[in-house]
Amino acid sequence: MRMKRKKRAQWLAFALFRLLGVLVVALLIWILGFIVYQGIGVISWEFLTTGPTEGMTGGGIYPAIVGTLCLVVGSLVISFPLGVMAGIYTQEYAKKGKLVQFIRLMTNNLAGIPSIVMGLFGMTLFVNTLGFGDSILAGSLTLSLLVLPIIIRTTEEALASVPYAFRVGSYALGATKLQTIARVVLPQALPNIMTGLVLSVGRVSGETAPILFTVAAYFLPKLPTSILDPVMALPYHLYVLVTSGTDLEATRPMAYGTALVLIVLVLIVNLLAHGVRNRLGRKVKMN
């Protein structure tokens, strides 16, 4: 009798958990499905290759796509080498102890700083104090602060997953520490480090708050010619379309199209990260 009650409680609880699991999948399908359903009709070659016209109710989002690409490249050129070097230092060089703990703590704290605070900081330091103005340079620097912790963390984890025997083998052959890291450890860890890079692409292309005051232009039909030019960017463009158009009903289709492009970008990035991770190397935490 008692056993039966216990079993029934278990059955109920497990059914609930399965339901919750299904719910999460349903949630994702709902959000993605809604945007794909509404946006797919808007997507055309013209939408992807022309600028907005008629007060954002017509035309396309080409300048925003180019702008986002500029920001992705710019911020990763800055943060990737820096992040990988920082990761190599904490994982391979620094003595395990208080210092490494402190650095890890700071990296985690940096990851937790709200993106709008980064935007404020980027605006005072890069835009005003250093005088870059609203530009790709200022925006890229601000965004690179945001993804730096991701790259450092994935690098550290990737290096940690390289078996100790590889290093010892390399030392035994007479290689120095630097040679061991450069020729044995890094090549082994590279696929996992690339996962961090790919994830950062996704993060940079979706962030709005840090670029509000450092780079994003409301409407700018011409393409940037130098890194000191402002650009349009996909997420900011979506925000503008949704909240501050003159005719919100008429700009809605444009907004759905932009959201769909953003979502597809995120999907590609995630698939890529998965591909890299599953094909090569051991599992690295994705966050």
Add this chain to the structure above:
Amino acid sequence: MDIKRKKRRGLQAWVSWWIEKILAASGGITAFIILLIVVFLFKEGVGLFQSPRVDEGYVLLMHSSNEVDQLSADELKGIFDEDITNWAEVGGKNQAITSLRLDQIMDRFTEEELGGEYEYLSQRMGELIATTPGVIAFVPTLYAPLDHPAVQAMTDNTIALRDFFVGKEWIPTATPVPLFGTLPLVMGTLWVSLFAILIALPLGLGVAIYLAELASPRVRSLLKPVIELLAGIPSVVYGFFGLVVLVPWVQRVLDLPVGETAFVGSLILAIMALPTLISVAEESMKKTPRALREASLALGATHWQTIYKVVVPYASSGISAGVVLGIGRALGETMAVLMVTGNAALIPHTLMQPVRTIPATIAAELGEAAAGGSHYQALFLLGAILFLMTLIVNLMAEALAKKQHNKGF
């Protein structure tokens, strides 16, 4: 030959010494950035408490017989909104208050009296103040008749710390003095974030238990990418989704005057906090030692009893770390909240009201605030407050995660 090799080795040692130094420098980069952020936020913001309350170029004038020389920001607002109508209410003598702005003064005179280029405005203003003992006038310094014997300018003090931290109203564009009470914004941020976690916790914990304990490897390999994808969707897309789907839905179902409420903000934040919560909770549950589990099963407990009496308590610190991390994310989330909460700077009484959070305020107002002005400084201080809030939350999460990690068996 030998010398050559030695030379090369010397060069190599030199190069690797330098590389090591460069690596060490980049290792300290995160700490350096955090230091810079603190310095710059406070540097830009702290001037607020040294700057006068009245906008530069303006002055408050009173009759020289008036004994009141200190008015708080709230009192000034009350006077100019005509809620306070007698000087006795603010510590003066029993006398009716006449509050005047520039346009009200100009309405009292004809064009000839003021002169074609307002050359007599200052003189007229002096006469008007001299004949109205209960007057308080907010005028540009340019036209203020400061040398008139019946006129005194009110000594303007700086914005008080107290007004900033416990002030109940945030009206940065109010005249004669802007109101920078951060309390409604702080409360709004906390309400929305905490309620979001309340929604996300049962859901996230359930999914985490499912993933860690019940799901087959195949289901897991399907569910994990779904959760990662949820984490990858940009916040502005969540905001858009919330605005076009959830806002009208909540308004219809709950029959509210406006759909843009704290509740919708919490719903969206809950969805956004789910991935963090699930992955952290799942990971710490998976680390439950096998021996603990088997001991429980050997005592006749069912799988479910083992989960809620052994696995979940064992992972409790890790789960709390996930919750706290989720709160941290929610506190700082900007775009999604900005788009769905309606942005009214009121201290919320129910969840079904519009609210305004700190990040949303910064995002919405910084573009309009003049650089270096008091509004600009106030927004930077808000940024500093938000930074401190998330820093504390992150350190808490860190401590909890460490506690979980150190759990020996």
